[in-house]
Amino acid sequence: MNPTERILAVLDGKPVDRLQTFYPGFDAWPTQQVLGKPLISGEAIFRNPLTRKIFDKWGPKLVNLVTDPAINADFMKAIQAAIAVGFDLVWVGPTEGQVMVWNSTTLLRYSGSFYELTVDGHGNMYYMYREPAFNTTEDYYAWPYFVKPDDAAQKSYKFFTKAMKKYGDKICVMPQVQGLHETMVLSLGFVNMAVFVKKEPQLLQHFIAYLEAYAMKLCMAMLDAGVKVILLGDDFSNKTGPSMNPKINDELFGASYQRITKAVHDRGGRIILHSCGDNTKMFDYFIKWGFDGGHAYENTSNVDIYKEKERHGDQFTIVGGVGVDYLLTEHSKPHEVEEGVKKLIDALAPGGRFIIGPVHTHPDMDMSKVKIMMETVRRHGNYPI
Amino acid sequence: MNDHLAAVVTAIDEMDLDGIEDLVQVCLNSGIGAEEIIEKGISQGLDIVGQKFEEGEYFLGDLVMAGEVVKTGMKRVSAVMDPAKTKQKGKVVIATVEGDIHEIGKNILGMILSTAGWEVIDLGVNVPADTIIETVKSSGAQMIGLSVLLTTMIGAITQVVDGLREAGLREQVRIAIGGACCSQALADKMGVDAYGETAVEGPRIFDRFKEDLASA
Numbered sequence: 001m002n003p004t005e006r007i008l009a010v011l012d013g014k015p016v017d018r019l020q021t022f023y024p025g026f027d028a029w030p031t032q033q034v035l036g037k038p039l040i041s042g043e044a045i046f047r048n049p050l051t052r053k054i055f056d057k058w059g060p061k062l063v064n065l066v067t068d069p070a071i072n073a074d075f076m077k078a079i080q081a082a083i084a085v086g087f088d089l090v091w092v093g094p095t096e097g098q099v100m101v102w103n104s105t106t107l108l109r110y111s112g113s114f115y116e117l118t119v120d121g122h123g124n125m126y127y128m129y130r131e132p133a134f135n136t137t138e139d140y141y142a143w144p145y146f147v148k149p150d151d152a153a154q155k156s157y158k159f160f161t162k163a164m165k166k167y168g169d170k171i172c173v174m175p176q177v178q179g180l181h182e183t184m185v186l187s188l189g190f191v192n193m194a195v196f197v198k199k200e201p202q203l204l205q206h207f208i209a210y211l212e213a214y215a216m217k218l219c220m221a222m223l224d225a226g227v228k229v230i231l232l233g234d235d236f237s238n239k240t241g242p243s244m245n246p247k248i249n250d251e252l253f254g255a256s257y258q259r260i261t262k263a264v265h266d267r268g269g270r271i272i273l274h275s276c277g278d279n280t281k282m283f284d285y286f287i288k289w290g291f292d293g294g295h296a297y298e299n300t301s302n303v304d305i306y307k308e309k310e311r312h313g314d315q316f317t318i319v320g321g322v323g324v325d326y327l328l329t330e331h332s333k334p335h336e337v338e339e340g341v342k343k344l345i346d347a348l349a350p351g352g353r354f355i356i357g358p359v360h361t362h363p364d365m366d367m368s369k370v371k372i373m374m375e376t377v378r379r380h381g382n383y384p385i
Numbered sequence: 386m387n388d389h390l391a392a393v394v395t396a397i398d399e400m401d402l403d404g405i406e407d408l409v410q411v412c413l414n415s416g417i418g419a420e421e422i423i424e425k426g427i428s429q430g431l432d433i434v435g436q437k438f439e440e441g442e443y444f445l446g447d448l449v450m451a452g453e454v455v456k457t458g459m460k461r462v463s464a465v466m467d468p469a470k471t472k473q474k475g476k477v478v479i480a481t482v483e484g485d486i487h488e489i490g491k492n493i494l495g496m497i498l499s500t501a502g503w504e505v506i507d508l509g510v511n512v513p514a515d516t517i518i519e520t521v522k523s524s525g526a527q528m529i530g531l532s533v534l535l536t537t538m539i540g541a542i543t544q545v546v547d548g549l550r551e552a553g554l555r556e557q558v559r560i561a562i563g564g565a566c567c568s569q570a571l572a573d574k575m576g577v578d579a580y581g582e583t584a585v586e587g588p589r590i591f592d593r594f595k596e597d598l599a600s601a
Contacts (some may be wrong), residue, residue, distance in 0.1 A: 123500060126524055194446040194447075194453070195402065195453055198402070239582070240582060241445075242445075243444060245444050245446065301565075364536075371457060
């Protein structure tokens with residue numbers, strides 16, 4: 001079996017020789033701990049007064065020349081780092097060019113949200129959600145920056161064709177597609193989202209139709225590029241439970257997701273849902289919508305990953321498990337990492353449908369602890385478990 | 386309960402954004418005072434929503450929507466309120482810590498506390514510890530609510546605790562934390578006085594603080 005065949009087998013509930021491992025390759029610093037830091041840091045470049053002036057004046061025009069290539073180079077490095085550490089599955093992306101540098105302090109996501117440009121404490125540029133772009137119905141319908149799904153799909157196809165050619169035989173490459181619910185919340189703001197469910201259902205349907213078309217085109221382009229497993233990123237929950245009533249989520253997004261997962265399955269692909277927070281009340285819907293597995297099960301939320309193994313472990317693959325709040329940080333002790341990982345293996349690996357890895361991407365993830373996680377998997381993760 | 390006040394309670398429970406203003410006006414027209422509308426109408430409606438949230442029947446979106454209904458109703462009530470007659474339980478400074486700009490939980494907390502009779506001084510998001518401490522000094526507030534969503538920003542809690550200590554205020558001021566990365570263990574570690582898992586717990590926590598401070 002090659003890496004992708006192994007991951008497909010796990011997602012289908014079929015036996016494999018050893019527990020599979022997952023790397024969320026989203027943040028720069030973890031990757032740099034493996035491959036080395038760049039000679040000049042992103043922070044040094046971006047904080048330079050001349051650069052700031054350039055971005056203040058021409059930021060939106062530098063997408064093709066600077067922003068997209070820089071972001072995609074980092075994602076390609078994330079794949080290299082994952083291979084170097086020995087992972088089986090890597091989360092990559094989004095690579096279709098979702099953002100532009102609005103000015104020297106702000107990123108704009110084309111789907112309608114603004115982000116504070118900040119730093120990660122390790123010399124890299126970082127971002128933090130600031131505000132929605134659509135405060136009114138008029139803002140939404142007048143928005144000039146929506147990307148045509150075909151254009152996004154072409155960019156994604158180009159990236160993953162290259163990635164699969166270089167690394168497809170070494171690791172299972174899992175691209176990210178933006179989720180419908182989360183994108184809407186970011187673009188409308190949570191208050192508007194809650195209000196619009198009652199007062200602006202037509203706008204929501206219009207937005208969902210666009211986002212579904214976008215996600216669908218991207219999924220098909222990724223499959224065309226040779227990818228077999230896709231990660232759809234859509235945070236439905238917060239620490240204590242779903243942000244919106246699960247029934248409303250189902251009414252709004254269920255049909256779209258069923259069409260997307262069916263299309264991916266019809267092409268021989270598999271699709272995992274990344275959703276932060278406590279999704280206990282959402283898992284039945286995720287399964288109904290056709291997702292093959294879920295990532296996150298954040299240990300800092302109220303979700304009980306062990307109970308979820310009992311409830312849905314025979315039909316829904318659990319991806320993640322290892323905390324980035326402590327275990328995979330510089331603060332933990334090596335024996336704590338080993339014990340924590342062993343506990344997860346013992347409880348979740350029997351019966352399959354489990355891929356171990358960090359519960360989330362995190363800019364401070366300590367790769368020396370990640371390597372201990374991997375060594376523990378090598379020692380204790382061979383089936384039968 | 387008076388039928389008009391009961392209608393206000395129901396409107397908040399059922400998140401009737403379009404109907405609340407008229408219902409509050411009906412109360413005012415029938416001679417019910419602003420304070421009574423808040424206490425027996427708006428606040429009770431919000432209590433029911435909070436209870437349903439804690440029981441898992443309502444979700445964060447419902448809390449936010451109910452908050453919008455409350456805001457709309459409060460606008461009408463506030464217009465006829467006499468500030469001199471308004472009773473306040475005390476002052477609470479709330480803020481999302483420096484480096485973090487998430488505000489949903491903090492805003493819900495502010496809305497719930499205001500409706501429950503607290504004077505809320507909302508400093509917004511990404512607030513430096515110094516600003517929080519200066520506000521405590523200048524306002525005389527004895528309670529702080531800190532929102533922290535990101536694990537990378539928990540150090541900011543320590544800055545507030547240490548800052549209060551350096552200013553000689555730690556004994557007189559109670560601090561509560563909440564947000565995705567928070568827990569009771571973190572609250573204990575950081576030396577703060579309470580952890581709230583959800584904003585709905587806010588009034589209980591700050592009522593308890595008030596009792597503590599009164600008996601200290």
